[in-house]
Amino acid sequence: MDKLAEMLKSLELDQQLNIEEIPTIDLYMDQVTQLFERAYGEGKRKPDDKILTKTMINNYAKGKLLFPIKNKKYSKEHVMLINMIYQLKGTLSINDVKDVLDPLNTQTEAEPEKLSSVYEDYLSVVHKSHERLMNEVDILVQDVQDKKKDNSDLNSDYLEQFLLIASFAHMSNSYRKMAEKLVDELEEKHEKK
Structure with missing residues (x-):
């Protein structure tokens, strides 16, 4: 089954946008889409597939999946959140992604420096899940x-x-259903507050 191992490798499922790869200066939207294309382009199913588009980013901003953007520029923290959205939206609905990220957005808007630690933990957990x-x-x-x-x-x-x-x-399907159940639990806790 070497063929399957090759297929898995070609998907680059372990590829993540590491914190060191995200510029510390604010980026324009085109720069953000280029960054994602470089990070995830090799794992596309078809060559003409888009990793991240301007429309997607605009929809994330309009849907309040991100804390407000300033002067049409995206901070390092915005890029980290966009990456998490990119990963989560493959399984969860946009509404579920919003519910999951709301507390993180609120905290990041107040204390942006704290997101780096959460993002590093996120990358660590994702790496371990890839090994599993x-x-x-x-x-x-x-x-x-x-x-x-x-x-x-x-x-x-x-x-x-x-x-x-x-x-x-x-x-x-099993993993998606479990993730949705956890989102529902998160929503219930939020509603009780």
């Missing part, structure tokens, strides 16, 4: 290969791909 994913994929591949040996009625290459796709889809 790699281990889980190895286990999954072994499970699929065992099932493939047990079932010779179908084309074995097709069966292997089908079982992998079904398993990844199930894992994705």
